[in-house]
Amino acid sequence: MIDEALRVFKELDSKDFRILTGIETGMKHFEWVPIDELNKYTRLPFEKLEYRLKKLVRNKLVVRTTQPYEGYQIYFEGYDVLALNAFVKRKSISAIGDEVGVGKESVIYEAILPPELAIGEPVPVVIKFHREGRTSFKQIKRVREHLGEREHFSWIYAARLAAQREYGIMAALYPKVSIPKPFDHNRHAIVMELAKGSLLSKTKLLDPEWYLDEILKQVKITYSLGIIHADLSEYNIFASEEGVQLIDWPQYITPEHPHADEILERDVSNVLTHFYRKYGIKRELEETIREIKSQAPRNAGDKKEGEENRVGGNAEEWELEEEPEEKIFEEDILQEEGFGAENFEAEEFEVEEIEAEEFEAEEFEAEEIEAEKFEAEEIEIKKIETGKTEAEKTEEDTEKET
């Protein structure tokens, strides 16, 4: 599957990315982004636009309608290549490998992070592409005539928000809690360290007591920082010789959540049940919970003491999801464009601003600055080990253009 995705990715050039971004941005305003808008946005003449759109449809990155007018929507796969392109441009990844996991709401690929300043070892990472809202997208396609104004946009929004939440909390917890190091975030995707070892569900531990203690220790540290995982189980814990790593954080909650106690109990109970069933280890749930909570601030009175430890999770943040879509989305975009994001180098940012001016179309205003993808650069990405050479790629591009 990755071979297919990669083949498609390598076929795309900066103009294709510009079209995809045009559709992505246009979907904030249109259920089906009219070709006229894309023409304004990309400054590509209709003929060339049509040709390129056809190719994007053929490669299943976008979907086309002709009724009531010619318009386009982006698919998750189209969204994937936009995120991938951003990571490549920022040098967050230099090569991509096989699919290493599929969750209910994500797909995960192995990738390589180039070494800093070209010294040192490349770091094995994964890219987690969020897939929240996928089901509703299908439903939306079926019943689109009954939809409210912006519901067509909901899956992009849901997946983006999930990735933003997950990256945010991972960045806050790392390295205090043992989790894969988060490296980068764009749209609905996250680049993070490849977890060490294997999932608890797929491992037979030789020293289960030790691992159980390690896991509970991590749950305790997490709780002391004001966070509860909220989907903890043998499927979200990696174990290696070095210890454990907890993954899969977008649904985390804080102790202020109305069901915080129940949810914490469920997390711990899942872990205890696993160790009981697989290894016959018995631990009291209540006592374990008491121990986990023992160092955390218990009420408003002694909150101050633990307050400085907290990683930013609080009740208001949880409520963020209830806020109007527009607002959160704007913030999200700002974040993504690198205002305050460390991953953006100053120079790169200047270039973006200058470039953005070139494309001043009224309809897209603020989003214009999202120009990271339009530099006419070669896309340097290859499948781990077996990539095409740049020469081959250039050759292909030339063929296509003619």
Ligand SMILES: Nc1ncnc2c1ncn2[C@@H]1O[C@H](COP(=O)(O)OP(=O)(O)OP(=O)(O)O)[C@@H](O)[C@H]1O
């Ligand atoms: N950092 C990582 N390193 C290695 N493998 C990973 C990593 N993150 C995720 N995976 C693999 O991908 C699978 C799905 O990831 P994750 O649990 O984060 O996604 P999800 O869609 O939220 O899952 P779920 O089905 O539990 O809701 C994991 O079970 C694991 O096998």
Ligand SMILES: [Mg+2]
């Ligand atoms: Mg999972």
